[in-house]
Amino acid sequence: MGIITLTTDFGLDDFHVASLKGSIYTQLSEVTVVDISHQIMPFDLIQTAYILKNSYNDFPKGTIHIIGVDALPNTFIKPIAAEVNGHFFICNDNGILSLIAEEINPDQIIEITINKYDEIHFLTKDLFVPVACHLARGGKLDLVGRKITTFKKLTQLKPIEKNEDNSITGIIIYIDNYGNAVTNISQKQFQQFGKNRPFTLFARNTKFSKIFTKYSDLLGNEPDEKKFHGKALAIFNSSGYIQISMYKSNLKTVGGASSLMGLDIGTQIRLVFE
Numbered sequence: 522m523g524i525i526t527l528t529t530d531f532g533l534d535d536f537h538v539a540s541l542k543g544s545i546y547t548q549l550s551e552v553t554v555v556d557i558s559h560q561i562m563p564f565d566l567i568q569t570a571y572i573l574k575n576s577y578n579d580f581p582k583g584t585i586h587i588i589g590v591d592a593l594p595n596t597f598i599k600p601i602a603a604e605v606n607g608h609f610f611i612c613n614d615n616g617i618l619s620l621i622a623e624e625i626n627p628d629q630i631i632e633i634t635i636n637k638y639d640e641i642h643f644l645t646k647d648l649f650v651p652v653a654c655h656l657a658r659g660g661k662l663d664l665v666g667r668k669i670t671t672f673k674k675l676t677q678l679k680p681i682e683k684n685e686d687n688s689i690t691g692i693i694i695y696i697d698n699y700g701n702a703v704t705n706i707s708q709k710q711f712q713q714f715g716k717n718r719p720f721t722l723f724a725r726n727t728k729f730s731k732i733f734t735k736y737s738d739l740l741g742n743e744p745d746e747k748k749f750h751g752k753a754l755a756i757f758n759s760s761g762y763i764q765i766s767m768y769k770s771n772l773k774t775v776g777g778a779s780s781l782m783g784l785d786i787g788t789q790i791r792l793v794f795e
Contacts, residue, residue: 522551523657529589530561548654564591570620582607589645604628611649616675634666687794700777702765702784708757718794729755
């Protein structure tokens with residue numbers, strides 16, 4: 522019947538996620554519902570975009586993605602549904618679509634006009650869910666509203682390249698469950714700007730002169746892996762971004778890279794090439 526994914530900032534302690542799923546199954550019991558995340562920081566579109574950009578393409582084409590982040594009824598922010606790269610996204614026009622589809626132009630965008638918008642309180646359930654179920658049944662996107670050609674665009678902070686001092690300055694954009702701090706500097710940018718030159722990566726008071734491509738590279742030929750537990754390293758993560766990590770650090774007793782190095786969302790990271 523189809524797949525509907527859920528990405529929200531609702532958390533797991535309240536009734537909202539259960540209510541959302543119950544509404545979906547009531548309207549379409551055969552559909553598959555997949556939780557991407559319900560633990561987005563409230564209203565955090567950057568975190569939402571990072572998680573969705575790195576997961577949505579692993580789902581089959583035609584998957585419907587409901588985004589319940591910063592999804593409050595607002596007279597000045599229209600609800601939209603869009604087709605991007607063979608996937609459907611249902612969200613508020615708050616800029617999240619532009620962050621997910623930075624390098625891909627949406628095939629079509631619809632301002633959702635079904636239902637009595639002024640009477641809606643729980644937008645994700647009362648508006649996004651009916652649209653998602655309509656699409657999961659094979660319904661046409663253009664039947665849920667009117668076609669539009671523009672949508673709100675947000676510009677993520679891009680790493681700043683400076684040729685005069687051979688540097689790239691970026692920031693931390695995401696902290697994962699292991700306490701790893703993900704930067705907005707991509708491996709592609711690092712390679713294009715760096716051109717195989719020696720470098721130093723500055724992360725607050727910690728310096729790195731090497732970026733690994735996988736965790737096991739840190740071990741080299743050392744058979745005793747435990748010697749490296751808690752060691753700081755820089756690595757290109759699976760999404761292709763520079764990430765600051767602690768190798769197998771115990772988060773409960775020791776902490777991860779974020780807490781031990783004081784790396785928070787927005788912390789500046791600097792690469793200097795020789």
